[in-house]
Amino acid sequence: MSAYDVVIGIETHVELRTASKMFCGCPVDFTAEPNTAVCPVCLGLPGALPVPNARAVEWTIALGSALGCDIAAESVFHRKNYFYADLPKNYQISQFDLPLCSDGKLDVEVDGVPTVVGITRVHMEEDTGKSTHMGAGGRITGSEGSLVDFNRSGVPLVEVVSEPDIKTPEQARAYATELREIVLSLGISDARLEEGSMRFDANISLRPPGQQELGVKVEVKNMNSLRSLQRALAYEIERQTKRLDADEPIEQATRHWEEESRRTAPGRSKEESSDYRYLREPDLIPVAVSRETIEAVGSGLPELPAARRSRYREMGLDFEAARLVSAGEGLGGLLEAAVAEGAGAASVANWLTGDVMAQIRSLGTPVEETPLTGARLAELVAMVDGGELSATAAKDVLAGVMAGEGEPRQIAEERDLMQITDSGFIEEAVDRVLAEHPDEVERLRGGDGRLTGFLVGMVMKATGGKADPRQVSEMIRSRAGA
Amino acid sequence: MSDPADLTISAAGALLRSGDLSAVELLEAVLRRASMTEAILHAFLTIDSAGASAAAAAADEAFAAGDDLGHLHGIPIALKDNMVTRGIETTCSSQILSGYIPPYDATVVERLKAAGAVIVGKTNMDEFAMGSSTENSAYGATRNPWDPDRVPGGSSGGSAAAVSAGSALAALGSDTGGSIRQPASLTGVVGMKPTYGLVSRYGLVAFASSLDQIGPLTRTVDDAVTVFEAIAGHDPSDATSYPGPVPDVRTALDGGVAGLRVGVVRELWGEGTDPEVAAVCRRAVDLLADAGALVSEVSLPSLEYALSAYYLIAPAECSSNLARFDGVRYGLRRAGSTVEEMMASSRHDGLGPEVTRRVLLGTYALSAGYYDAFYGQAQKVRTLVIRDFAAAYGDVDVLISPVSPTTAFKIGERTDDPLAMYLSDVCTIPSNLAGDPGISVPVGLDSGGLPIGLQVLAPALGEAVLFRVAKAVESLAGSDARPALATSEGAA
Ligand SMILES: [Zn+2]
Numbered sequence: 001m002s003a004y005d006v007v008i009g010i011e012t013h014v015e016l017r018t019a020s021k022m023f024c025g026c027p028v029d030f031t032a033e034p035n036t037a038v039c040p041v042c043l044g045l046p047g048a049l050p051v052p053n054a055r056a057v058e059w060t061i062a063l064g065s066a067l068g069c070d071i072a073a074e075s076v077f078h079r080k081n082y083f084y085a086d087l088p089k090n091y092q093i094s095q096f097d098l099p100l101c102s103d104g105k106l107d108v109e110v111d112g113v114p115t116v117v118g119i120t121r122v123h124m125e126e127d128t129g130k131s132t133h134m135g136a137g138g139r140i141t142g143s144e145g146s147l148v149d150f151n152r153s154g155v156p157l158v159e160v161v162s163e164p165d166i167k168t169p170e171q172a173r174a175y176a177t178e179l180r181e182i183v184l185s186l187g188i189s190d191a192r193l194e195e196g197s198m199r200f201d202a203n204i205s206l207r208p209p210g211q212q213e214l215g216v217k218v219e220v221k222n223m224n225s226l227r228s229l230q231r232a233l234a235y236e237i238e239r240q241t242k243r244l245d246a247d248e249p250i251e252q253a254t255r256h257w258e259e260e261s262r263r264t265a266p267g268r269s270k271e272e273s274s275d276y277r278y279l280r281e282p283d284l285i286p287v288a289v290s291r292e293t294i295e296a297v298g299s300g301l302p303e304l305p306a307a308r309r310s311r312y313r314e315m316g317l318d319f320e321a322a323r324l325v326s327a328g329e330g331l332g333g334l335l336e337a338a339v340a341e342g343a344g345a346a347s348v349a350n351w352l353t354g355d356v357m358a359q360i361r362s363l364g365t366p367v368e369e370t371p372l373t374g375a376r377l378a379e380l381v382a383m384v385d386g387g388e389l390s391a392t393a394a395k396d397v398l399a400g401v402m403a404g405e406g407e408p409r410q411i412a413e414e415r416d417l418m419q420i421t422d423s424g425f426i427e428e429a430v431d432r433v434l435a436e437h438p439d440e441v442e443r444l445r446g447g448d449g450r451l452t453g454f455l456v457g458m459v460m461k462a463t464g465g466k467a468d469p470r471q472v473s474e475m476i477r478s479r480a481g482a
Numbered sequence: 483m484s485d486p487a488d489l490t491i492s493a494a495g496a497l498l499r500s501g502d503l504s505a506v507e508l509l510e511a512v513l514r515r516a517s518m519t520e521a522i523l524h525a526f527l528t529i530d531s532a533g534a535s536a537a538a539a540a541a542d543e544a545f546a547a548g549d550d551l552g553h554l555h556g557i558p559i560a561l562k563d564n565m566v567t568r569g570i571e572t573t574c575s576s577q578i579l580s581g582y583i584p585p586y587d588a589t590v591v592e593r594l595k596a597a598g599a600v601i602v603g604k605t606n607m608d609e610f611a612m613g614s615s616t617e618n619s620a621y622g623a624t625r626n627p628w629d630p631d632r633v634p635g636g637s638s639g640g641s642a643a644a645v646s647a648g649s650a651l652a653a654l655g656s657d658t659g660g661s662i663r664q665p666a667s668l669t670g671v672v673g674m675k676p677t678y679g680l681v682s683r684y685g686l687v688a689f690a691s692s693l694d695q696i697g698p699l700t701r702t703v704d705d706a707v708t709v710f711e712a713i714a715g716h717d718p719s720d721a722t723s724y725p726g727p728v729p730d731v732r733t734a735l736d737g738g739v740a741g742l743r744v745g746v747v748r749e750l751w752g753e754g755t756d757p758e759v760a761a762v763c764r765r766a767v768d769l770l771a772d773a774g775a776l777v778s779e780v781s782l783p784s785l786e787y788a789l790s791a792y793y794l795i796a797p798a799e800c801s802s803n804l805a806r807f808d809g810v811r812y813g814l815r816r817a818g819s820t821v822e823e824m825m826a827s828s829r830h831d832g833l834g835p836e837v838t839r840r841v842l843l844g845t846y847a848l849s850a851g852y853y854d855a856f857y858g859q860a861q862k863v864r865t866l867v868i869r870d871f872a873a874a875y876g877d878v879d880v881l882i883s884p885v886s887p888t889t890a891f892k893i894g895e896r897t898d899d900p901l902a903m904y905l906s907d908v909c910t911i912p913s914n915l916a917g918d919p920g921i922s923v924p925v926g927l928d929s930g931g932l933p934i935g936l937q938v939l940a941p942a943l944g945e946a947v948l949f950r951v952a953k954a955v956e957s958l959a960g961s962d963a964r965p966a967l968a969t970s971e972g973a974a
Contacts, residue, residue, distance in 0.1 A: 079802050277850075
């Protein structure tokens with residue numbers, strides 16, 4: 001913990017996955033060959049003019065509504081003027097003093113402690129192209145040349161600006177996580193941090209406790225995971241604390257997070273000109289949004305993550321399970337379907353947050369695209385809870401289901417994994433193992449409880465894993481008289 | 483028959499339909515006129531003989547097949563070089579777009595082609611439409627057909643000179659502060675700026691987006707109506723395009739001025755107005771009064787500040803609009819050791835002095851700390867100008883003034899004095915700020931034989947009354963004089 005008050009605000013850019021770009025009809029397509037998803041408008045050719053994408057406006061209203069913002073009946077596009085090779089018009093169409101959404105909030109929770117983070121504004125803008133520098137390790141300085149791909153130019157972006165209400169790196173991460181989950185639940189973006197379809201920039205300053213005016217603000221960029229957002233801020237707090245303790249000044253600057261070295265480094269020293277000479281975009285008329293549209297978008301919002309989480313908690317999930325299942329793409333649907341088939345919510349959640357998540361990650365496919373259904377999951381859980389399948393065997397069965405081998409019971413039978421509850425068969429195996437290991441039995445009787453595990457293992461091996469380990473354990477202890 | 487190059491659109495249309503003239507013959511006459519006059523005038527940057535010939539032949543075939551596309555079918559028309567044309571170099575008279583071949587047609591070009599017009603070529607202009615004399619062209623000045631020692635006005639000087647000389651029957655120009663009306667006045671043709679938003683700007687290389695408007699230059703008011711009808715109308719590719727119907731300008735066109743209220747704008751006949759210009763314009767107003775117009779004097783006090791406001795708003799928008807010319811994607815590129823250096827030297831070498839002056843002016847006016855004092859203040863003046871016009875149109879149907887305080891001036895006369903040059907547009911700029919339509923109609927010559935235009939202004943979407951009054955002015959006070967260069971003797 002720093003001895004200073006930490007003030008953090010976060011600017012988030014979200015790339016909308018609309019069919020077409022913000023101001024032209026080009027497809028939003030990141031798989032296309034460079035400079036093929038382009039037209040006169042997004043290339044900034046002479047004479048071309050922008051026409052706003054109505055769907056992007058609607059989705060921005062949806063995000064604003066989800067964040068409890070006021071939606072402006074009339075908002076205005078401005079030009080943000082600056083020269084950059086991948087900015088084809090050398091101005092970005094954005095919003096300035098009259099954004100589409102403003103004055104909202106987002107509730108976040110860290111270790112059970114709730115905080116409210118104010119949302120200053122949610123506005124629309126267009127993305128830039130993408131530069132690739134040849135040689136010099138991909139950096140512009142010293143490179144042999146640069147190539148620009150304008151496929152990304154003009155892709156709709158929503159910018160969400162938070163109030164400086166965040167006080168810790170953990171809160172920052174919780175804020176970013178929650179915002180991402182809202183975006184995913186609205187279905188307006190892939191929100192993939194590593195691919196840049198959701199980007200977080202953080203403004204952070206420190207000041208002595210009790211001081212009214214804010215300290216010098218540092219902008220931290222280039223965090224491409226939620227973990228690096230948290231790490232970068234923790235690093236900055238430490239760095240700035242050391243400087244303040246040593247009476248060294250903090251330079252107002254943009255710093256980049258370097259994942260490998262786990263530190264922030266100053267951007268190019270030349271202070272980026274912050275005079276963007278904002279000009280009301282004369283090629284566009286104000287965006288007029290009717291009361292009816294605002295109400296229709298608001299009432300058409302899907303269940304938001306916070307509401308979903310509290311519903312799952314009411315179903316019997318603990319806090320962490322509710323969070324994981326609610327956040328994980330498609331897991332909530334599976335939970336609800338399995339429960340509808342009669343499975344217990346807590347057992348299902350256990351499977352979802354454990355093996356199912358692990359398998360999805362290793363397969364790398366969204367859960368909707370696997371053969372796992374609520375009914376299959378319910379059957380699997382019922383077999384385990386009914387003692388027909390051991391937990392270990394159930395993992396194999398799940399893998400079989402995910403691989404498309406069929407229904408759980410059928411797979412368990414085919415693989416000969418059904419648990420044997422016939423006590424005669426188990427007793428026989430126990431007796432044989434005890435007879436083969438007289439020394440161990442002696443030590444067990446002498447009070448060395450660790451031997452139980454060993455002997456259970458030997459019995460499981462002898463039965464080909466089909467015995468219920470709990471039943472075996474009880475039997476060994478009663479036979480050995482331990 | 484006289485030389486077809488001197489025909490109006492309506493007269494040529496009649497001959498094309500009677501079979502007395504083919505589109506190919508008409509084009510040949512126009513190209514012949516251009517070949518005789520271009521060495522002196524330099525109205526064109528590009529003459530697309532091959533494309534025009536193919537279009538004329540296609541027009542004749544369509545006529546033969548009984549497929550009549552309307553008034554512009556087979557009519558040779560020139561385009562100012564700031565309207566993009568697919569496959570034809572479009573430079574805006576700037577070095578920075580030297581060799582630039584657009585991959586698409588401007589909406590107006592598409593509409594002209596769909597109407598069967600034959601695109602003759604691209605006309606010279608002040609670079610990026612910044613100027614009032616067509617001397618600010620990177621490819622050399624255009625001269626006035628009435629006196630080759632004089633300017634044709636600008637920035638649509640090439641279009642005006644081409645129509646005046648007969649190397650096109652009509653042309654399109656663009657008007658940001660008077661760039662259609664002023665050269666029309668100085669070359670004795672009709673030039674009209676429509677209501678902002680009535681003609682699509684898609685494909686017009688922007689100078690000042692909130693002021694730019696494309697319009698026709700023709701020899702008669704009837705022809706201006708014809709071209710206006712072909713190019714006006716909503717375009718979904720231009721978000722500032724007016725979504726409602728285009729005003730019906732034909733029904734009442736010949737209604738005359740009896741009973742119409744005509745306001746003479748006191749502020750636009752000021753001290754700077756040449757007495758001969760004032761007298762010729764005054765005579766035209768008297769003729770309107772004789773014909774039954776109710777003439778009164780009106781005052782729009784804010785117009786005193788319009789020129790100053792314009793020279794902040796237009797450069798501010800221009801500084802942003804022209805930022806895209808950076809050498810990265812098209813046009814001139816100079817080498818540099820960094821991207822910034824490459825951009826800076828491409829712009830330095832590619833943009834001419836007047837353009838550079840306005841980009842700097844606009845950048846300054848938008849800068850932090852200066853915005854409120856300059857750009858913000860200018861926007862307030864603009865609001866006042868709009869209010870003054872609205873109030874005036876409560877009392878009168880149209881407003882009248884000279885188009886230009888003087889007739890055509892000598893080449894080089896004002897190039898060293900930007901402020902004197904800026905004053906050329908003092909009468910035309912206010913309607914750009916207001917977004918209202920205006921038209922220049924030739925009403926006579928000064929003692930030196932140079933043409934003088936009368937300006938008629940109307941409220942937004944008031945094109946019907948605008949053309950109606952313009953037509954009355956033309957029939958009551960119009961002049962049939964043609965420039966010497968446009969006659970066969972003069973051109974020989
Ligand atoms: Zn595009």
